[in-house]
Amino acid sequence: MxxxxxxxxxxxxxxxxxxxxxxxxxxxxxxxxxxxxxxxxxxxxxxxxxxxxxxxxxxxxxxxxxxxxxxxxxxxxxxxxxxxxxxxxxxxxxxxxxxxxxxxxxxxxxxxxxxxxxxxxxxxxxxxxxxxxxxxxxxxxxxxxxxxxxxxxxxxxxxxxxxxxxxxxxxxxxxxxxxxxxxxxxxxxxxxxxxxxxxxxxxxRAVKSSETTKSDKVDAVLTNPIVGIIIFAAVMFGVFWVSQTWLGPLVADWLVGYINIFQEWVASQLEATPLLSTIIADGIVGGVGAVVGFLPLVMIMYFLIALLEDCGYMARVSAVMDPIFKRVGLSGKSVIPIVIGTGCGVPAIMACRTIRDERERRATAMLCTFIPCGAKIPVIALFAGAFFNGAAWVSTVSYFLGLALIFLGALLVKAVTGYKYRKSFFIMEFPKYKVPSLGFAFKSMMERAKAYIIKAATIILICNLVVQLMQTYNWQFQVVEEGMENTSILATIASPFAFLLIPLGFGAWQLAAAAITGFIAKENVVGTLAVCYGLTSFIDTEELALTGGANEVAAAMGLTTVSALAYLFFNLYTPPCFAAIGSMNSEMKSRGWLWSAIGLQLCTGYAVAFLVNQFGTLFTTGSFASGFIPGLIAIALMVLVVVLISRKIRAHFDEEYSLHQAAKASKA
Amino acid sequence: MEENKNLLQADLGVTYNVKKIDTEDPDMNSFLLRLGCYEGEPVTVVSKKKKSCVVVIKEGRYSMDNLLAEAIII
The missing domain is CATH 3.40.50.300 (P-loop containing nucleotide triphosphate hydrolases)
Incomplete structure (x- = not known):
């Protein structure tokens, strides 16, 4: 039954x-x-x-x-x-x-x-x-x-x-x-x-519901337009700091040690067959290990977010953020997909269903993946570790820049769709506060950890294997010789894309390949880089410092700190993985919106990386980085497309509106 | 003193009866009705902010923006 x-x-x-x-x-x-x-x-x-x-x-x-x-x-x-x-x-x-x-x-x-x-x-x-x-x-x-x-x-x-x-x-x-x-x-x-x-x-009833209670006093503070927002920012900063700067890396260091021992053991077992050793030890164990090494960071964040979600705070955050979100054409309820989005984009996009207004709902689904999800944590941690000495500001900036992009994107959507004045009401029940259950948060964390490991052992593993093979062989299916890496299948496929990325400061085919595999799953960025550069202990910056340092990673990739930051932002703010794009498709129920979303995300990733690289280079060296003019032309083209789309929509909109007027007039 | 006020003009902690709801959005009116907010039912405002307020309807607390609160006449 x-x-x-x-x-x-x-x-x-x-x-x-x-x-x-x-x-x-x-x-x-x-x-x-x-x-x-x-x-x-x-x-x-x-x-x-x-x-x-x-x-x-x-x-x-x-x-x-x-x-x-x-x-x-x-x-x-x-x-x-x-x-x-x-x-x-x-x-x-x-x-x-x-x-x-x-x-x-x-x-x-x-x-x-x-x-x-x-x-x-x-x-x-x-x-x-x-x-x-x-x-x-x-x-x-x-x-x-x-x-x-x-x-x-x-x-x-x-x-x-x-x-x-x-x-x-x-x-x-x-x-x-x-x-x-x-x-x-x-x-x-x-x-x-x-x-x-x-x-x-x-x-x-012993207590009348309308009586002012202690929780009303707490609400008064949490939903205060100024204090409430400061508290929310502080809470989120705390979550990111604990999971990605303090406790997370501490546990991760310990885990990575074991992964390295395991990898060395595998390599020693396969010593007799160097090719197999490369594919299995470097490709599979190394690539997957690089991703799994970041698991503690992700787990701790899931745990903390679960506590937040359990105590009743989320509804208050929605209420306090509503006036700000409304100003840019979203709803207070857009906060919930954004917070869920720190875990995973797929449920975040699905959570947009609770937003009643169609335009607000679609815009939220379009923008909420700008908040880095759990799969992007390894990417952030890798770059923070290798290029910025593990600085906390890298992850903080990543999240708050994501939030800023959501606001800017919402303003753009509002402008392009031709904002018509429409009453958008906000009403949300304030649930009773409850002490968050540690057991529940633990269970939720373990569930997500399981999913993360399964993903690493399936999708990520296969991708790494494919990347490793494509890198090892050329089109004649011969093993690529040392010094001839540019002839590998992977290099020839990724090179044209790399060309487009020169204005952003990272025109190496390895980096382009990693960005592309990132669309399958964002962890792949780390996995592919690990495979392409033969590096695993990304997170263990201390150890890297001993063996030649984070500089070695930096040097291997041919990136300056500025272009590394540009590359990180490019991977964070380009379209999310295919799974998230699929769920965007089913929530938006509109081809036009879906393609606009993908287009907007591509342009955003490109534009942010371009600006960071060019202006960062200008400030650090006194002149623009290479490819400034071509990049500028690309950005100008993007702006032109947006303007054209906006014109088309507005013309259509005016038409529709005048039709309405005509219909009304004929009724009267 | 039988002057009509809306929820924004309500005194905190005082329970009023709803006289009329007109959000100019029929679905919103019906939604409020299904929460138990309709003519003749008691409502209490427990706190007011610059752009929103917290209202007790039946046994539940709801945060609503002032636009909505204005549409509830008590």
Missing amino acids: RIAFAGNPNSGKTTMYNALTGRSEKVGNWGGVTVGMKEYPIKSEYTGGTEAIAVDLPGAYSMSPFTPEEGITSEYVRDEHPDAIVNIVDATNLSRSLFFTTQLLELGIPVVVALNKDDINQKEGTKIDEKSLSQKLNCPVIKTTATEQKGLKDVIAAAVALNGKSQKAPYLQADIDLHDKNAVDAEDRKRFGYVNDLVKNVEE
Whole structure:
């Protein structure tokens, strides 16, 4: 049987789903974490042997969708005929939640109500008479605390017992024309009237919700337009600093030591066959090892972000950022994809679904990957280590420049699409604060670490192997001789691209090849560089200093510190990996937007790298770097294309607008 | 004193009844209705900022921008 989990946003559906199935789907303390449907069999210890599949759905306030992800839920319960619905009710907000409950009860599918967050109610002294509520709703009502796995067995037992039965609705909406908005709204008011009476009879509250509490005082500070933003910047800086400058590299150093020992051991085993040794020890172990070596940095960041997401802070950040984001044509809710984007771009782009306005949603999906994701951390750490002595400012600048590019990009999108004045409202529920669970953050971190290692052992490994082979052989499939590296397959393919990159300061084919493999997965930039230059202990700058130093890496790559920074920024702000581009495609639902996004990202990466390289070189040496004029021409062409697109859109826009006017006039 | 005020003019911590909601966006009006914010229902403003405020609707707290708060007449 299939059991659908439906309820208001942030009522704990995914927490319950994870507990029942043993999965680790993303959870967080704000409304709209789950934006798609997920299903998985429930553990048999809960079902008593019956085969049952749990279907986790995005949160919804009612059967009438307001944002795209709400539509997934109403469509599923209406059209897919699950065998039972577990309606997770936020018991701390019974009077709002039961509105949706009574709608679910009308579908005829057996419903079990789980009164979740019972622990908070007990703490606050709210009493709910679940027996009486159960009688009135004609369905089982069970108190649960999903975070502590309390009551879950009873919920599933009740759902299993109802398999095959039908549901009698306690409240039926009058037969009305569902297309008549006023009639629907009038019926919704009546439904709320019924719910209000119901709640009066079954609920007793010790504390009135409208009373000012301690958390209101915390909110006042966190959402203060000035202090709140400073706090947010400080918190994010703290996360990046701990994970990438302090604790992360400390653990990574230790890990890299073991990877090196392993690599040497592999090489010694294959000493007899130098070619195989090169391919396996340098190509596979070296390339993958270079990526895995950065794992501690990524893990620590995931852990800290998970803590942030769990405590209830994210909704406050959205609120405090809303006025700023609104000014550039985005929404306060755009903050959430941006913070999720520090982990991975794919879920970040999917999280844009909770943004109601289509233009704001698409623009956010287009821009949120400017924030460096977890896969870009190795790239940042590599360059910070090899060229800047591990300086903390490199990673900080990378993130804050990403944020600045989001703002600038949003302004550009606003200008190009011809901003028409439209009311864009912001409303977001402030969830109750909770002490973040270390166990949950740990689990989430391990889950992501597993995914990272799997990726390194599959995609990255294969790419490194291919890169290694393409570098080892020329087009006649003969091993490339020393000094003839430019004739390898890889070199001949990458060289034309490298030519385009000369104005940016990094015209070497190895660097171009690394940037290209980066589109498959950003970790590949590090993997490919490791393979091409035969270097592994990138992160261990101290060790490099002993063996000739970070300078050796720098010299091998033929980069100055300025062009190294340009190369880093180029890789950070060009289009994300193919997976993220794919998810951009499915969220934007528009070819035009998708290609504009890719084009914008390519131009941004190019322009940022160009400016950093040319002006950086100007400041350090007194003259522009090579290729200044060709680069300038390239940038001018990009600007021209943007202007042309903008003109076209605006002309179209005016046309559409005048059509509207004509239609209105003819109606009148 | 039966003058109509909007939520921005509400006193902090005082519970008012909603008289009218008009955001000029029918879907937004319906969304507020489904949160429990409609004619006759109590609302309380717990804090005000320059561009937004925190409003208690039913048992939940919501941050809304002033544009939306202005459209809620109490």
